[in-house]
Amino acid sequence: MANRVFNFNPGPATLPLDVLKTVQQELLDYKGTGMSVMEISHRSAEFDEINDTCIALFKEILELDDSCHVLFMGGGASTQFAMVPMNFLPKGGTAAYVDTGSWSSKAIKEAKLLGNVHLAGSSKESKYDHIPDKLDIPGDAAYLHLTSNNTIYGTQYQAYPDTGGVPLVCDMSSDIASRRWDFNKFDLIYAGAQKNLGPAGVTVVIIKQTMLDKCAEGNPTMFNYRTHAEKKSLYNTPPAFPIYIVKVVLEWVKTQGGLHAVEKANMAKKERIYQLMDQHPDYFRGTVQPGSRSWMNITMRLPSEDLEKKFIAEAKTAGMVGLKGHRSVGGIRVSLYNAMPLEGAEKLARFMEEFKKKN
Numbered sequence: 001m002a003n004r005v006f007n008f009n010p011g012p013a014t015l016p017l018d019v020l021k022t023v024q025q026e027l028l029d030y031k032g033t034g035m036s037v038m039e040i041s042h043r044s045a046e047f048d049e050i051n052d053t054c055i056a057l058f059k060e061i062l063e064l065d066d067s068c069h070v071l072f073m074g075g076g077a078s079t080q081f082a083m084v085p086m087n088f089l090p091k092g093g094t095a096a097y098v099d100t101g102s103w104s105s106k107a108i109k110e111a112k113l114l115g116n117v118h119l120a121g122s123s124k125e126s127k128y129d130h131i132p133d134k135l136d137i138p139g140d141a142a143y144l145h146l147t148s149n150n151t152i153y154g155t156q157y158q159a160y161p162d163t164g165g166v167p168l169v170c171d172m173s174s175d176i177a178s179r180r181w182d183f184n185k186f187d188l189i190y191a192g193a194q195k196n197l198g199p200a201g202v203t204v205v206i207i208k209q210t211m212l213d214k215c216a217e218g219n220p221t222m223f224n225y226r227t228h229a230e231k232k233s234l235y236n237t238p239p240a241f242p243i244y245i246v247k248v249v250l251e252w253v254k255t256q257g258g259l260h261a262v263e264k265a266n267m268a269k270k271e272r273i274y275q276l277m278d279q280h281p282d283y284f285r286g287t288v289q290p291g292s293r294s295w296m297n298i299t300m301r302l303p304s305e306d307l308e309k310k311f312i313a314e315a316k317t318a319g320m321v322g323l324k325g326h327r328s329v330g331g332i333r334v335s336l337y338n339a340m341p342l343e344g345a346e347k348l349a350r351f352m353e354e355f356k357k358k359n
């Protein structure tokens with residue numbers, strides 16, 4: 001489509017054009033109902049099918065054990081920052097957290113309201129420029145909480161720690177379904193959909209039955225994971241339209257060839273940009289240590305703030321938007337989620353080369 005741009009926004013982010021077209025095509029009359037998915041009952045057979053298919057696609061694409069529950073909730077990943085300790089951090093107990101940036105810090109803040117937090121690792125001292133490689137995990141911690149990809153700072157775990165039996169909880173908001181992992185290593189995964197899975201409004205929670213068994217008693221109904229697991233996320237009205245779009249996105253992932261193909265594409269995209277940065281390290285100044293580089297959000301500074309402004313403005317004129325770094329860190333941020341085509345990364349790389357030559 002002629003007026004579509006390459007959208008490098010960090011979230012809400014670009015969606016595959018094919019997904020938008022499917023949604024558009026089905027918008028006014030969903031499968032012969034004469035209604036939009038926005039207008040049908042969440043108790044209808046049509047929605048049941050959407051819900052079941054979405055759950056099944058998560059299990060298939062992430063190769064999850066059948067005993068996992070896939071939940072669709074509201075409130076964003078930020079609500080999960082509180083729900084995790086509400087359910088798993090007993091009064092007087094301790095949970096271990098790794099602080100790798102703003103999102104981890106926010107999760108820690110919520111846990112501290114409810115119990116003790118043991119800092120198992122942190123890269124705060126070096127401005128979050130890496131993922132700590134040695135963690136100190138107390139054997140009696142209620143769980144270890146990680147943020148897999150740091151959307152703002154541009155770091156990402158390239159391997160996950162062995163927790164020695166301590167349950168592993170992970171905020172995967174900005175890199176879920178972007179590459180292959182053994183997702184069954186995690187006892188609980190949560191992710192806001194608006195980066196790699198769909199639109200804002202739904203948060204996916206993947207929880208093992210063994211973890212579900214540990215949920216605290218006595219929490220208000222909506223703040224108890226068991227409620228959502230027992231009712232297949234239909235205790236109340238779920239964010240039905242976002243769930244539907246996530247389903248269409250996962251169908252698209254499958255058509256691409258699943259995580260294997262998505263990983264290959266994501267690798268090619270990030271390499272295109274990092275290679276260029278490595279060729280001109282004094283100009284495109286990466287802000288993170290090479291071993292912790294994110295595949296999803298590439299962060300850099302240019303030689304001056306004026307050049308950064310010019311870069312962002314000229315990229316926009318050339319049809320590439322969303323390249324401004326987070327307001328807390330500045331600079332340039334290139335978000336390369338699943339839906340960004342290789343063509344977009346290549347166009348940006350060419351633009352970067354030209355920009356450097358001229359400036």
Ligand SMILES: *Cc1c(COP(=O)(O)O)cnc(C)c1O
Binds near residue numbers: 011079172193195
């Ligand atoms: C965007 C983001 C969040 C916040 O998600 P909301 O859905 O806005 O609450 C949390 N964690 C990470 C890693 C993120 O990228």
